[in-house]
Amino acid sequence: MSVKSNTCEPGMPLEQSAAMPVQDLKHFIPMQVRQPISKKALHSAPWKRILVLGGALLISALAINEMRAVLGVGGLTPIEYMVLILFALTFCWITVAFTGSIAGFVCVLKRTNKEPQYSDEPFNTRTAVLMPTYNEDPARLFAGLEAMAREVLEAGGGTHFDWCIISDTTDAEIARKEQQAVRLIRQRLAGSCHVYYRRRRKNIARKSGNVEDFCVRWGSRYDHLLVLDADSLMSGRVMAEMARRMQKNPDLGLLQTIPRLINGTTLVARLQQFAGRVYGPVVGSGLSWWTQKEGNFWGHNAIIRTQAFMQSAGLPKLPGKPPFGGHILSHDFVEAALLRRSGWAVEIADDLSESYEESPPSIVDLAVRDRRWCQGNLQHSRVIGAKRLHWVSRMHILTGIMSYVSSPLWLMLIITGLMLALQYQFVRPEYFPQGFSLFPTWPLMDPERALRLFAITMGILFGPKILGLLSFLCDRQQRHQSGGVVRIFISFIVEMIVSALIAPIMMLMHSGAVTSILLGKDSGWNPQRRDDGQIPWKDLWHRHHWHVIGGIILAIASYIISLDVLAWLSPAIIGMILAVPLSSWTGSNRIGRRIKQAGILKIPEESQMPAIWQLMESQLPHYQDQLTHTPSLADIASHHELLQAHLQLTDRLMPRPAGDIEAIDATAAIKIADAQCIEQAVTFLDDKEQARVQNTPALMKALAALPKTAQLQLEVSRQQLQPRENQRLVQLFREL
Structure with a gap:
């Protein structure tokens, strides 16, 4: 079956509306749970x-008891109680990752030097590949989309896969380039598959609202939704395999891959991709091993059963105002929990490795992304108690919350540790407290226990990294492609050192994010930078000056207490004081290139670039070249063929109550009505108004109805023109 190639075909297929009911977090009865087709479908x-969890609990109990013994030689003081509580909270959080990594280590070793198994079962289902985008580079996005479409065709996907760009872009120029890229990709694929495009007028509920809008209007046309991010890249055989696994298991509601980071150019991006490539498999496989049918969803590079998603995962709007109220930002964890609550299995496909994404290029970009994620995860404090969620789903949600709350807890632990050291150093002990006592109370620590506890803590903290390194070295091909044992070990040391220096900066940034959210500040929604991480030093000082000041204060306080305390906290102090140069150096493409040339932090994909990535890069120059010739708004309005092609890709207007006209629509309409020609009207419109005009058929037609250029006008008074303008405005508002 072939698809007719037509660059002026509609942006989207015919709508096939279906309900996606909002789920009630406070009420859920057992009768709402579907009965699985297979008896073992939900058995874990x-x-x-x-x-995993019992081991983590046992290790935590032993460590907490050890800390109690360390502090409690002469009885616990209030500060020591506070240190003990903070230690317990932070330590328990890292032990699950440690015990899970042990299980993951065994799983990875079993797969070492073995190829994953791919099915060749014929397709009898339809999958919509959703590519949400928000002011992203259209050339990169469509080059990747074309590469994936071509590989899926080779994998036998054919017309069983439709490719849907669901845009929330607000930038007028980028929106025009997206439409140009849609026409281009349709020509290049020569009708071998369907490529669709829809840009929303309003970015309601961000990405989750974007996907929901697709589901409600077109979702019932498809059996599965394969959700990507703008920087996602997956091999065709993995995408086909995911659809086949969903087809084979009718009780599977969601299948999540573990994306690998690639294409890092800056030092911080290379650090992340090295860590993800070397340590990530044991952590991800361990998580998949023990969560089983109660896996998680990370928002992209995953396939979802459409029926399950629409019936079970409609997100409610939380009561109150942002940051804790409103639309749920970190929607993925919640959607996975709701799917499992309704009787669908959620699994992590840790064996499918050809799933990729890119990472932020600088510490500042990491902080911007994490600020949004932090708000979304803290919102989950109002979701974690939802009725009848599976306890493993609650653990996923708690882990997401703790991933950010742990930073202020670590900071409080450092501060209370300083207070404790200050107490030991300067506060005069009360050897004989009030009341009868045969022996004095000595405010001492047990040094042997303290040293043993330190070793245990370091082992738990760095255990996943060591296990990841060992499993990575056991794979001959990976070892060779990453430069051999010596280079891998040097990379391991570099990653440990630089990450240790960056860690206190990120701790302070996360602590600041948590504080700002608690103070009621919303994160907003900014597009993410992908390539260049270089930021002027003046801006870096603005972002990091409190971190530097905090490091100086910490250094002075430690020195006053004792040189031992100063030495103990020196890694954190150095990282904080050097925050500005560290942020600059780690975000530099030039330094990143030198590190890459030296073979440091090298991953296998750099020696043998994945075929899907090579294909994307071969397509990219063509899109970059063609999109430089994208017509302007004036060009589109001035040429009938361009206008018709544009309108074909423009989403329809949704019904609105009479009299409910948005200010931006009214302003744009008045400016168009006030202009004497198309060129003048475009100069009247700012970027937001241009973006809205481009997405509103009535406004585009009104703009196109104007003369192309200024013409000689008869001397007519303003009073004579006014009735004509009023008539045009009334008609335009009716069409809106």
Whole structure:
């Protein structure tokens, strides 16, 4: 079956509306749970959870008791109690990752030097590949989309996959380039598959609202939704395999891959992709091993059963104002929990490796992204108690919350540790407290226990990294492609050192994010930078000056207490004081290139670039060249063929109550009505108004109805023109 190539075909297929009911977090009855087709569809082995979670609980109990013994030689003071509580909270959080990594280590070793198994079962389902975008580079996005479409065709996907760009872009120029790219990709694929495009007028509920809008209007046409991000890239055989696994298991509601980071150019991006490539498999495989049918969703590079998603995962709007109220930002964890609550399995496909994404290029970009994620995860404090969620789903949600709350807890632990050291150093002990006592109370620590506890803590903290390194070295091909044992070990040391220096900066940034959210500040929604991480030093000082000042204060306080305390906190102090140059150096493409040339932090994909990435890069120059010739708004309005092609890709207007006209629509309409020609009207419109005009058929037609250029006008008074203008405005508002 072939698809007719037509660059003026509609942006989207015919709508096939279906309901996506909002889920009630406070009420859920057992009768709402679907009955699985297979009896074992939702069965997860308890012994795996006993090993991982029971082991984590046992280690935590032993460590907390050890800390109590360290502090409690002469009885616990209030400060020591505070240190003990903070230690317990922070330590328990890292032990699950440690015990899970042990399980993941065994899983990875079993797969070492083995190829994953791919099915060749014929397709009898339809999958919509959703590519949400928000002011992203259209050339990169469509080059990647074309590469994936071509590989899926080779993998036998054919017309069983439709490719849907669902845009929330607000930039007028980028929006025009997106439409130009749609026409271009349709020509290049020569009708071999369907490529669709829709840009929303309003960015309601951000990405989750974007996907929901697609589901409600077109979702019932498809069996599965394969959700990507703008920087996602997946091999065709993995995408086909995901659809086949969903087809084979009718009880599977969601299948999540573990994306690998690639294409990092700056030092911080290369650090992340090295860590993800070397340590990530044991952590991800461990998580998949013990969560089993109660896996998680990370928002992209995953396939979802459309029926399950629409019936079970409609997100409610939380009561109150942002940051804790309003639309749920971190929607993915919640959607996975709701799917599992309704009787669908959620699994992590840790064996499918050809799933990729890119990472932020600088510390500042990491902080911008994490600020948004932090707000979304803290919102989950109002979701975690939802009725009848599976307890593993609650653990996923709690882990997301703790991933940011742990930073202020670590900061409080450092501060209370300083207070404790200050107490030991300067506060005169009361050897004989009030009341009868045969022996004095000595405010001492047990040094042997303290040293043993330190070793345990370091082992738990760095255990996943060491296990990841060992499993990575066991793979001959990976070892060779990454430069051999010596270079891998040097990269391991570099990653440990630089990450240790960056860690206190990120701790302070996360602490600041948590504080600002608690103070009621919303994160907004900014597009993410992908390539260049270089930021002027003046801006870096503005972002990091409190981190530097905090490092100086910490250094002075530590020095006053004792040189031992100063030495103990020196890694954190150095990272904080050097925050500005560290942020600059780690975000530099030039330094990143030198590190890459030296073979440091090298990953296998740099020696043997994935075929899907090579294909994307081969397509990219063509899109970059063609999109430089994108017509302007004036050009589109001035040429009938361009206007018709534009209107074909423009989303329809939704019904509105009479008299409910948005200010931006009214302003744009008045400016168009006030102009004497198309060129003048375009100069009247600012970027936001141009973006709205481009997405509103009535406004585009009104703009196109004007003369192309200024013409000689008869001397007519303003009073004579006014009735004509009023008539045009009334008609235009009716069409809106």
